[in-house]
Amino acid sequence: MRDFIAEYPPEFKISAxxxxxCKKQLxxxxxxxxxxxxxxxxxxxxxxxxxxxxxxxxxxxxxMCFYTQGxxxxxxxxxxxxxxxKVWYKDYYGIRYSDAYEVYGLTRTGCCGCxxxxxxVDDMEKIRPYEPNVVRAAWNIxxxxxxxxxxxxxxxxxxxxxEREMSDLQLRLE
Numbered sequence: 001m002r003d004f005i006a007e008y009p010p011e012f013k014i015s016a017x018x019x020x021x022c023k024k025q026l027x028x029x030x031x032x033x034x035x036x037x038x039x040x041x042x043x044x045x046x047x048x049x050x051x052x053x054x055x056x057x058x059x060x061x062x063x064m065c066f067y068t069q070g071x072x073x074x075x076x077x078x079x080x081x082x083x084x085x086k087v088w089y090k091d092y093y094g095i096r097y098s099d100a101y102e103v104y105g106l107t108r109t110g111c112c113g114c115x116x117x118x119x120x121v122d123d124m125e126k127i128r129p130y131e132p133n134v135v136r137a138a139w140n141i142x143x144x145x146x147x148x149x150x151x152x153x154x155x156x157x158x159x160x161x162x163e164r165e166m167s168d169l170q171l172r173l174e
Contacts, residue, residue, distance in 0.1 A: 004155045012144045018111070036073040044082045104130055113138025115145035118153075 031037050043064065065079035081089075089095070100106045104127045112127075112134055113120055120142070128135045139146070 001152065003159075004152050008151060008155070010144075010148055012148075014145070016116070018114070019116075022111070031072070034072070036075060038075045038077065040078050041076045042078050042081050042086075044086075099130070100127075113142055115142040115149065118149070121146045121150070 065076045067074050090097070096102060098109070100109045106123055106126060108117075110117065113124060117123065120138075124135045124138055124146075
């Protein structure tokens with residue numbers, strides 16, 4: 001992505017301030033009041049959720065689902081629940097997920113239309129029949145970002161194809 005941004009600098013501001021102001025700062029402010037913070041993160045979700053946490057994971061006896069951070073305890077009771085476990089639990093207890101999953105067909109939810117998601121545009125198209133005003137609003141707010149992501153995706157595919165061609169050429173020359 002760094003190469004893409006250097007070759008095609010965005011003509012609009014890009015920031016993660018949305019996440020900071022709407023989620024992170026608010027959560028951290030509220031969490032200061034508690035000795036233990038319990039969250040529903042699962043390792044199977046990947047990304048930062050799968051990373052061991054704690055001051056010194058190797059030596060302080062922390063597990064990945066229970067750790068300390070400063071003077072607070074952190075507990076992630078769902079940490080070891082995998083996707084298969086989740087399906088079993090849903091079926092066994094007859095749980096119905098939100099319409100976002102069951103009707104619209106989304107696989108993840110977060111802030112609706114968030115352009116940080118690589119599949120934001122695809123998700124917007126999935127919900128368009130059910131939430132046309134939400135989709136219109138997201139495009140009005142994040143449209144330039146969606147278009148920039150599409151250019152990046154094309155660039156990435158082109159670069160992969162070029163790298164495959166170079167690799168094939170090197171193999172033929174050897």
